[in-house]
Amino acid sequence: MPGVGAVAFTWDRMAQLVDALGPEFDTKITAAALGTDVKVIATAVAIGHGGLSPDEVMRMSPPVQPTINALLEALNLAFHGQKVAPHVAGENPTMARRVLTLLVAPFRRLAATD
Numbered sequence: 001m002p003g004v005g006a007v008a009f010t011w012d013r014m015a016q017l018v019d020a021l022g023p024e025f026d027t028k029i030t031a032a033a034l035g036t037d038v039k040v041i042a043t044a045v046a047i048g049h050g051g052l053s054p055d056e057v058m059r060m061s062p063p064v065q066p067t068i069n070a071l072l073e074a075l076n077l078a079f080h081g082q083k084v085a086p087h088v089a090g091e092n093p094t095m096a097r098r099v100l101t102l103l104v105a106p107f108r109r110l111a112a113t114d
Contacts, residue, residue: 004062007048007070009078016047029075033068041068048074 009017017025020043032040042057045067049057073083 004045004049004052004057004060004067007045007074009048009074013047013050014078017044020047026075029071033072036064038064041071044071 021028021040025044028040029044031037032044038058039054041064042054045057045062046052046054048071052060076083076085079085
């Protein structure tokens with residue numbers, strides 16, 4: 001990720017996303033990306049990085065759009081094993097559509113049963 005380093009979501013980091021942003025974390029990340037809510041983006045990036053706090057990400061001020069793109073790619077890799085959700089692979093989706101393709105309902109169900 002430009003200016004921040006590698007971001008990846010292990011299962012532990014996915015659980016941290018749920019703890020930090022709630023079971024509907026994908027909806028919050030989607031809204032943050034569409035509305036450029038850098039605090040939510042910084043929280044997700046910090047969790048995916050594993051060695052930074054959200055405040056440190058905010059101070060680093062990485063470029064917003066490449067950061068959002070890298071965040072979405074990391075989430076898609078965690079869920080689908082590829083940078084773009086399977087049903088849009090090969091297409092050129094807009095940023096909003098890429099965010100909406102996270103398809104995390106199965107993870108949400110797991111989080112809700114805890």
